Amino acid sequence: MSENLVTNYIWENLKENRGKYFVEYIPLRDKSLFASLNLVFLSHTKARKVANAMEREFSNWVSRFPVPLMVSSFDEKGNLISLNGVRPINHMVGFIDISTNKPVKYWRLLPDDAFPKEQLKENYIKKIYNGLSFKTKEELHQQNEPHRKQLRIGLFIIFVWIVIVPAIVAILGWASFWVSSLVLIYSLWKAIEKGLKLKGKWKKSEKERQKEKEELKMRYYYYHCERNPEGFRKLVVENLERDERDRIRKEADFLRKK
Structure with missing residues (x-):
C-alpha cells in the first residue's frame, strides 16, 4: 500500500483559533496513512467537552480536506488529554466513506487496509491540498544546505585546531630552534600564570x-x-x-x- 502514499510534498500546517482552544492541522505527509489534527486547550476542560470538540472538529476538517484524519487533544502543558471513562481511547480516526460520501469516525485504532486507498494516492492528495503552500523534499534539502555547510566548516576548523595545528607545531619544534624556543617560553609563561593563580597573587x-x-x-x-x-x-x-x-x-x- 505504501506505493500509493504521498512521498515528495510537504504542505504547510494550518492553525486556527477557537477561543478556549486552538487547532493545528498537519496535512498527510510522506508514508503516512492519515493527516493529523491537534486540539490544544488553554485551560482545564472536562473530558466529555474535549471529546465533543474533537468530533466536531473532525467533521469540519475531514469535509474540508477529505483524506483520512486522526484527532488528538492536548492541555496547556502539552500533555495528551485522557478521555478515560468518556471514550474508549484518547484518539479518534476517520475518513470520508467513498460509498456514502459521508464522514465516518472510529474511537479505536484501525488496520492499515481499513483506510481508503483512493484517498492516499499522490494525484488525489495534490488535488485536495490545492491552494496550500508546500515545499518539496528537494527544496527543503536546499534550504537546509547552508546550515549543513556551516556545520561541516565548523567541524573542520575544530579538527584542524586540535589535531593539525599541534602536529605542525610538534614537527616544526623538532626542525626549528626558534619554534622550540617560542613553545618553551609559552609553556613557562602558562606555568608561572598557574602558580600565581594558585597562590592568589594573580589579578x-x-x-x-x-x-x-x-x-x-x-x-x-x-x-x-x-x-x-x-x-x-x-x-x-x-x-x-x-x-x-x-x-x-x-x-x-x-x-x-x-
Missing part, C-alpha cells in the same frame, strides 16, 4: 571572576541535586511544563491577533 579579570562565580553556583546546585535527585527531577519537569505552557500561550495569542 583576575572581570570575565574570570564571573566565570568563577558561575562555576561555584553550578557546584552548589549540583551538590543539592545529588542530595535530592527526586526533587531535581520534579524541578526539571516543572520547568519543561512551564516552558511548554508559555509557548502554547504565545501561540494562542498570536492566533487571536491574526
Whole structure:
C-alpha cells in the first residue's frame, strides 16, 4: 500500500483559533496513512467537552480536506488529554466513506487496509491540498544546505585546531630552534600564570571572576541535586511544563491577533 502514499510534498500546517482552544492541522505527509489534527486547550476542560470538540472538529476538517484524519487533544502543558471513562481511547480516526460520501469516525485504532486507498494516492492528495503552500523534499534539502555547510566548516576548523595545528607545531619544534624556543617560553609563561593563580597573587579579570562565580553556583546546585535527585527531577519537569505552557500561550495569542 505504501506505493500509493504521498512521498515528495510537504504542505504547510494550518492553525486556527477557537477561543478556549486552538487547532493545528498537519496535512498527510510522506508514508503516512492519515493527516493529523491537534486540539490544544488553554485551560482545564472536562473530558466529555474535549471529546465533543474533537468530533466536531473532525467533521469540519475531514469535509474540508477529505483524506483520512486522526484527532488528538492536548492541555496547556502539552500533555495528551485522557478521555478515560468518556471514550474508549484518547484518539479518534476517520475518513470520508467513498460509498456514502459521508464522514465516518472510529474511537479505536484501525488496520492499515481499513483506510481508503483512493484517498492516499499522490494525484488525489495534490488535488485536495490545492491552494496550500508546500515545499518539496528537494527544496527543503536546499534550504537546509547552508546550515549543513556551516556545520561541516565548523567541524573542520575544530579538527584542524586540535589535531593539525599541534602536529605542525610538534614537527616544526623538532626542525626549528626558534619554534622550540617560542613553545618553551609559552609553556613557562602558562606555568608561572598557574602558580600565581594558585597562590592568589594573580589579578583576575572581570570575565574570570564571573566565570568563577558561575562555576561555584553550578557546584552548589549540583551538590543539592545529588542530595535530592527526586526533587531535581520534579524541578526539571516543572520547568519543561512551564516552558511548554508559555509557548502554547504565545501561540494562542498570536492566533487571536491574526
